[in-house]
Amino acid sequence: MSASSNAVRSLSVGQRYRAFTHRNLDELTARAGLSAEERLAVQAVAQVLPFRVNSYVVEELIDWSAAPDDPIYRLVFPQADMLPAEDVSRLVDLMREGTGSLELAAYVREVRARLNPHPAGQMELNVPRQANEEALPGLQHKYQETVLFFPKQGQTCHAYCTYCFRWAQFVGDADLKFASKDIAPMVDYVREHEEVTNVLFTGGDPMVMGEAVLSRYIEPLLDIEHLEAIRIGTKSLAYWPQRFVTDPDADDTLRLFEKVVASGKSLAFMAHFSHPREMEPDIVQEAVRRIRSTGAVIRTQAPLIRGINDDAATWERMWRTHLRHGLVPYYMFVERDTGPQDYFAVPLASAYDIFQQAYRRVSGLARTVRGPSMSATPGKVCVDGVMELGGEKVFMLHFIQARDAALVGKPFFARYDEHATWLHDLKPALGASRFPWEADLSLGEAANLPG
Incomplete structure (x- = not known):
């Protein structure tokens, strides 16, 4: 094995995969400098669209000094304006009423259905x-x-x-x-x-x-x-x-x-x-x-x-x-x-x-x-x-x-x-x-x- 290969291995030995999901969004978006209201809007979008990131992307690829405008941050983190404003506002209201509500789940399904989930006849x-x-x-x-x-x-x-x-x-x-x-x-x-x-x-x-x-x-x-x-x-x-x-x-x-x-x-x-x-x-x-x-x-x-x-x-x-x-x-x-x-x-x-x-x-x-x-x-x-x-x-x-x-x-x-x-x-x-x-x-x- 080459010296360069050994060096790369030594830098990463013991690093285990760790995923972050919507449960970690508030903490991570706060790191990007978003206000409480902005963070809530992002969490509303994450009710509809999936969110998952990991420790490698968070620590090695994202330039947090440039977030939320950093391209890698935008590549993996939901943005409040990814959905129509009226949908985000309604989702936020339903979340405040209770994230486990049946009404919230029904509205999430409705929004997803409007997003053409299976394009090109898949x-x-x-x-x-x-x-x-x-x-x-x-x-x-x-x-x-x-x-x-x-x-x-x-x-x-x-x-x-x-x-x-x-x-x-x-x-x-x-x-x-x-x-x-x-x-x-x-x-x-x-x-x-x-x-x-x-x-x-x-x-x-x-x-x-x-x-x-x-x-x-x-x-x-x-x-x-x-x-x-x-x-x-x-x-x-x-x-x-x-x-x-x-x-x-x-x-x-x-x-x-x-x-x-x-x-x-x-x-x-x-x-x-x-x-x-x-x-x-x-x-x-x-x-x-x-x-x-x-x-x-x-x-x-x-x-x-x-x-x-x-x-x-x-x-x-x-x-x-x-x-x-x-x-x-x-x-x-x-x-x-x-x-x-x-x-x-x-x-x-x-x-x-x-x-x-x-x-x-x-x-x-x-x-x-x-x-x-x-x-x-x-x-x-x-x-x-x-x-x-x-x-x-x-x-x-x-x-x-x-x-x-x-x-x-x-x-x-x-x-x-x-x-x-x-x-x-x-x-x-x-x-x-x-x-x-x-x-x-x-x-x-x-x-x-x-x-």
Whole structure:
């Protein structure tokens, strides 16, 4: 083991994971300098949206001298204006009357229902079914090559991002959860569908699971010949890098990664990094080094989030840092149409400007990144530019992925709208009456297609 590895281990030996939840919010937001009324408003928002942070994020990543405006603080702590003011006011009143009241619980459910908890048809359109038409729990198959699996033990994270489009998984409402603890139906499904070349473990965060549990999910896939890659979607490198360096089963986890690669399959570690500061601690860089040493490829992705990373310099710095450490920039996403989207959303025109400015400042090695990309109902739609055609200002877009594979890679156009933040805000351009994916729909169905 290298001297640098020993140094990182010595700094972190004995550090155990400690989570902070809504019960700790008053203490932590007081540390950020919020008044009593401001803290109560934040706690009201946390009745609706999930909150979880840990000791590493609190002590190593947040600049408390800059809180509550610090980007990492904003990344993990609820803000009072994430919900409409009238909702926050009503929640505060109900909390003062008694936090255990049935009326409070009912109002919380009402507010959550208005936040589009399952965007892009996650609970209806993406779930494959068995021969008897029974839905396969915890499984999604939106694009022909890729199956998503949601392991039940991975339905939490080391800390929660305030922008997370999977927020509904974490609020404790069984009707909003989507997961399975049974790997066998998924393995059988993949065996039967030879078009599936990738399985993505997602959640939540699969890396909250210990190696013994993770192995039970991954190893049955290794002898499926047509399966080419296993992906793990995770924020653990940013929020708990100890998972790969000093946790008790860190070495066993890395040996599991080696086993995947030795089986002849690609292991793609889909790491979420939302801000350059998340890569600064030595232990993160050591975790990256150790994962890469197994043969796994680390690809990085994040949404563009207003108030956190909505400038080109931040993305340029992030992509340059990732490249320096051997990570592959992969996606800049558009904030999805769920949860507090209005709080975080960046207009598509601004998103394209930010992407293009950052993209042109990095070398070709970092231009593996794609975006800004919307993971919408018909597929992953990339904004390629703004141009004028036939006297009309338009967005040029294309499908990176699509439910209808024939649409992949084909450009299409939408009227320019400086305020549009999502696909459903756009209108067809250049005389078209509908978009390509609406061709087989009636006009009424097309108008009601969710984003």
